Amino acid sequence: MATHETPSGLLIEMHNIVKKFNIGTENELTVLRNCEFDVAPGEFVSVVGSSGCGKSTLMNIIGMLDRPTTGSYRLSGVDVLALRDDEAARYRSLHIGFVFQNFNLIGRISARKNVEMSMMYAGVGRKEREARADELLAMVGMSDRAGHSPAELSGGQKQRVAIARALANNPDLILADEPTGALDSKTGRMVMDLFHTLNQEHGATIVFITHNPELAAETTRIVTMHDGVISGPRAPRVPQQALRLGVDAAPTEVIARADTASSRGVDKHERGDQA
Numbered sequence: 001m002a003t004h005e006t007p008s009g010l011l012i013e014m015h016n017i018v019k020k021f022n023i024g025t026e027n028e029l030t031v032l033r034n035c036e037f038d039v040a041p042g043e044f045v046s047v048v049g050s051s052g053c054g055k056s057t058l059m060n061i062i063g064m065l066d067r068p069t070t071g072s073y074r075l076s077g078v079d080v081l082a083l084r085d086d087e088a089a090r091y092r093s094l095h096i097g098f099v100f101q102n103f104n105l106i107g108r109i110s111a112r113k114n115v116e117m118s119m120m121y122a123g124v125g126r127k128e129r130e131a132r133a134d135e136l137l138a139m140v141g142m143s144d145r146a147g148h149s150p151a152e153l154s155g156g157q158k159q160r161v162a163i164a165r166a167l168a169n170n171p172d173l174i175l176a177d178e179p180t181g182a183l184d185s186k187t188g189r190m191v192m193d194l195f196h197t198l199n200q201e202h203g204a205t206i207v208f209i210t211h212n213p214e215l216a217a218e219t220t221r222i223v224t225m226h227d228g229v230i231s232g233p234r235a236p237r238v239p240q241q242a243l244r245l246g247v248d249a250a251p252t253e254v255i256a257r258a259d260t261a262s263s264r265g266v267d268k269h270e271r272g273d274q275a
């Protein structure tokens with residue numbers, strides 16, 4: 001796997017990204033316009049902007065689920081746009097963890113199997129997969145539901161499993177698209193606190209798309225999209241010594257901290273300090 005030590009010190013380097021849909025037809029649409037987007041290791045960056053401004057389109061390109069029409073994109077120093085589709089799929093599965101609004105868990109298998117699945121694609125052996133899935137589910141406080149199927153879990157529990165799955169291959173980057181969007185405010189708070197713990201305690205680099213300005217304000221940097229154009233502060237240019245994600249820290253301690261922070265958030269909520 002590539003490491004964070006890139007010549008620029010940046011994890012994501014996007015330059016002059018343009019995305020057009022339906023090229024050459026009467027429906028041609030330019031959705032991203034000369035976007036510059038850099039992220040340094042260890043950042044927790046939120047991307048905000050009104051509906052239809054291009055956030056998910058940007059996310060799909062960062063997540064290597066789609067390619068830009070023009071522009072350059074390096075992830076962990078690798079020119080990922082130069083990769084063939086099969087190479088890109090493998091690179092994506094090893095380097096990026098996704099968390100979606102609607103969880104995107106596989107319904108007919110257990111929480112543990114959902115976490116294991118991405119490791120299976122990465123070629124991790126069964127014993128190691130099972131052990132790591134258990135560690136990750138402990139980390140997100142879901143050990144007691146590991147054998148349950150997604151239908152038997154609450155929204156917050158599903159999202160915790162999805163976060164454990166996103167961490168499975170020790171990714172360089174977590175991409176979270178409205179991860180609290182389908183959750184009530186208390187559960188959303190808990191999920192957000194888990195992201196903070198992963199960022200602060202484990203050095204996880206997170207790009208977080210949200211409509212919620214209060215949640216965005218908690219992150220280390222906010223960029224705004226407007227009609228396909230990104231604005232906001234640039235990534236710190238000084239190379240950072242970021243920790244790679246790992247579960248070597250005591251998992252129970254991690255979730256305990258998230259839970260404590262979560263109750264603090266609820267208290268604030270009850271006091272009316274936040275929406």
Ligand SMILES: Nc1ncnc2c1ncn2[C@@H]1O[C@H](COP(=O)(O)OP(=O)(O)OP(=O)(O)O)[C@@H](O)[C@H]1O
Binds near residue numbers: 031050055057058
């Ligand atoms: N595959 C596609 N083909 C054509 N147009 C598309 C496609 N995907 C997105 N668009 C258009 O691109 C624009 C930006 O969409 P995108 O989903 O990126 O916005 P968004 O900021 O994520 O919106 P929301 O906050 O509502 O999710 C929209 O006008 C949308 O209709």
